[in-house]
Amino acid sequence: MIEVLFFFEVVLAGLLAGTMYSLVALGFVLIYKASSTFNFAQGAMVFFAVLSFVGFMEQGIPFAAAFVLTVLLMIAVGFATERLVLKPLVNQSEDTLLMATIGLAFVLQGLAQAVWGVEVRRLDLGVGDFPIPWIADNLGLFVSALDVMAGVVAATLIVILALMFKYTKMGLGLRAVADDPGAAASIGIPLKNIMLLVWSAAGFVALVAGMMWGARAGVQFALVDLALKALPVLIIGGFSSIPGAIVGGLIIGVVEKVLEVYVGPSFGGGIEGWAPFVLAIFFLLWRPEGLFGEKIIRRV
Amino acid sequence: MTAPTDDILKLDQVAVVYNNVISALHDISLTVPRGKIVALLGGNGAGKSTTLKSISTMLAGERGRVTRGTITYDGTAVKDQQPSDMVGLGMVHVLEGRRCFGHLTVEENIIAGAYSRKLSKGEMQAELDRIYTYFKRLRERRKSQAGYTSGGEQQMTAVARAMMTKPKMLLLDEPSMGLAPQLVAEIFNIAQELNKKEGVSILLAEQNTNIALRNADYGYIIETGRVMLHGPARDLLNDDKIKEFYLGISKEGRKNFRDVLRKEAESHSELYHG
Numbered sequence: 115m116i117e118v119l120f121f122f123e124v125v126l127a128g129l130l131a132g133t134m135y136s137l138v139a140l141g142f143v144l145i146y147k148a149s150s151t152f153n154f155a156q157g158a159m160v161f162f163a164v165l166s167f168v169g170f171m172e173q174g175i176p177f178a179a180a181f182v183l184t185v186l187l188m189i190a191v192g193f194a195t196e197r198l199v200l201k202p203l204v205n206q207s208e209d210t211l212l213m214a215t216i217g218l219a220f221v222l223q224g225l226a227q228a229v230w231g232v233e234v235r236r237l238d239l240g241v242g243d244f245p246i247p248w249i250a251d252n253l254g255l256f257v258s259a260l261d262v263m264a265g266v267v268a269a270t271l272i273v274i275l276a277l278m279f280k281y282t283k284m285g286l287g288l289r290a291v292a293d294d295p296g297a298a299a300s301i302g303i304p305l306k307n308i309m310l311l312v313w314s315a316a317g318f319v320a321l322v323a324g325m326m327w328g329a330r331a332g333v334q335f336a337l338v339d340l341a342l343k344a345l346p347v348l349i350i351g352g353f354s355s356i357p358g359a360i361v362g363g364l365i366i367g368v369v370e371k372v373l374e375v376y377v378g379p380s381f382g383g384g385i386e387g388w389a390p391f392v393l394a395i396f397f398l399l400w401r402p403e404g405l406f407g408e409k410i411i412r413r414v
Numbered sequence: 415m416t417a418p419t420d421d422i423l424k425l426d427q428v429a430v431v432y433n434n435v436i437s438a439l440h441d442i443s444l445t446v447p448r449g450k451i452v453a454l455l456g457g458n459g460a461g462k463s464t465t466l467k468s469i470s471t472m473l474a475g476e477r478g479r480v481t482r483g484t485i486t487y488d489g490t491a492v493k494d495q496q497p498s499d500m501v502g503l504g505m506v507h508v509l510e511g512r513r514c515f516g517h518l519t520v521e522e523n524i525i526a527g528a529y530s531r532k533l534s535k536g537e538m539q540a541e542l543d544r545i546y547t548y549f550k551r552l553r554e555r556r557k558s559q560a561g562y563t564s565g566g567e568q569q570m571t572a573v574a575r576a577m578m579t580k581p582k583m584l585l586l587d588e589p590s591m592g593l594a595p596q597l598v599a600e601i602f603n604i605a606q607e608l609n610k611k612e613g614v615s616i617l618l619a620e621q622n623t624n625i626a627l628r629n630a631d632y633g634y635i636i637e638t639g640r641v642m643l644h645g646p647a648r649d650l651l652n653d654d655k656i657k658e659f660y661l662g663i664s665k666e667g668r669k670n671f672r673d674v675l676r677k678e679a680e681s682h683s684e685l686y687h688g
């Protein structure tokens with residue numbers, strides 16, 4: 115019985131961690147849909163965003179104001195990226211765009227460290243990384259309050275983004291651009307605005323993920339790598355699929371937690387860091403388009 | 415023939431180059447009188463699509479550039495506008511090959527056409543109803559994923575989507591491509607209806623000379639980026655040279671249009687050489 119409960123705990127922790135991967139992966143998917151580019155800079159954006167947020171707070175700016183300020187900053191980053199990086203490269207190959215996002219990653223990482231310094235910061239969101247007493251007492255489950263908060267926040271954002279994508283005018287514009295940018299332009303959908311939108315959304319997602327992860331492990335450079343776990347998520351879920359990003363994130367979250375707990379000790383721990391990538395490689399061999407990869411519709 | 419006083423579109427000696435080196439249009443001059451249907455005819459690679467793209471400013475997206483000449487649309491010089499600016503001015507381009515949004519439903523495709531307009535829910539429904547009166551088939555198919563509908567339905571979806579921008583001028587690129595004759599006729603009937611009832615001017619690029627001329631008021635025949643011949647559609651339809659080139663084969667077999675023209679240099683028809 116104890117073992118079952120414990121397994122349940124591990125899975126739950128995995129699911130909660132997984133929602134955050136889903137959210138970050140969603141940031142990638144939006145940009146991928148709008149420009150067919152894997153945004154290599156997403157990890158750097160997470161780092162840049164949360165470091166700026168902590169930096170603003172250190173300047174004595176209150177929490178809420180610092181949050182709003184950072185959101186605006188991330189929109190500005192999106193705007194600058196569209197203007198200075200993507201627009202001059204319009205009509206270039208997807209490889210060129212990928213290179214550009216790699217460049218952007220280095221610029222953001224460098225800029226963040228140049229402005230705010232390199233030391234690891236603590237971030238206190240007012241919720242600790244310890245079991246919620248009520249759940250522990252009544253259900254006998256030990257789940258971290260921070261995990262629960264991160265999971266709830268991420269799930270809420272995912273739902274909001276998915277609904278916007280499906281039901282708003284901007285969402286329709288984005289789906290149209292994802293299918294055929296040329297045809298979208300021909301009926302007057304301004305590609306520029308759509309790009310700005312997805313980069314702003316990705317920036318917002320990056321900030322939220324950075325805050326949740328930073329609150330647990332400290333605001334530090336390692337967040338960049340953590341965010342790159344979205345890559346296996348996308349391989350499993352499919353690069354252009356929103357449900358894929360969500361399910362893929364949950365799968366990665368659960369698998370890495372389960373492996374960490376039950377298999378990890380025989381590898382000397384640290385399995386979380388690489389297990390998702392191994393899983394992704396198996397998926398690449400088995401189902402390269404991902405679980406939910408959109409079928410390419412061809413009909414003449 | 416007296417020049418029409420109210421022209422919605424005028425191209426004057428337009429030349430276009432792709433990638434800074436590939437010369438696609440050399441000298442295209444043409445006029446679309448307001449409220450008329452004008453056909454732009456020519457074989458593969460003649461420059462029909464390029465001409466339309468130079469007008470709708472879709473060229474920039476393909477690394478093409480107008481290097482000479484002027485394009486005037488509804489009193490505005492077309493220079494470095496974006497396609498969305500042209501849509502704002504009431505011009506819309508239905509691209510070659512239909513280009514529906516495959517993962518969207520037929521109705522979502524059509525609604526996407528109204529992206530540049532601010533419509534309330536009620537207005538949107540009224541617009542959809544108006545569009546479906548022309549495209550009756552699409553009403554039944556509106557919930558289907560566009561990528562899985564037939565070629566004819568996709569072509570209709572593309573035109574319906576364009577009509578949702580509320581255009582004054584429609585550029586249609588090869589709507590007959592790959593469609594059965596009956597469907598082609600249906601599409602051209604709709605185009606006629608849109609022209610008559612909505613007053614939309616149409617510039618129509620086609621390889622299907624016959625049906626295009628039967629539905630147009632005026633026609634231009636282009637070859638390797640130059641206007642070879644133009645005239646009222648009825649005259650072109652009855653012209654022996656065109657019959658010889660596009661339908662019949664002369665004794666020496668098929669040849670290019672320039673040769674046909676040269677042979678008939680003494681032509682006394684009222685066609686205008688470009």
Ligand SMILES: Nc1ncnc2c1ncn2[C@@H]1O[C@H](COP(=O)(O)OP(=O)(O)OP(=O)(O)O)[C@@H](O)[C@H]1O
Pocket residue numbers: 432433436437438456457458459460461462463464465476510621
């Ligand atoms: N994107 C492009 N880049 C380079 N050259 C191009 C491009 N598009 C067209 N061309 C060239 O320009 C010329 C005119 O092509 P265009 O597509 O305008 O012809 P078309 O009359 O529409 O032919 P079709 O009936 O086959 O569609 C051709 O020689 C073509 O190879």
Ligand SMILES: [Mg+2]
Pocket residue numbers: 462463464510587588
């Ligand atoms: Mg063409």
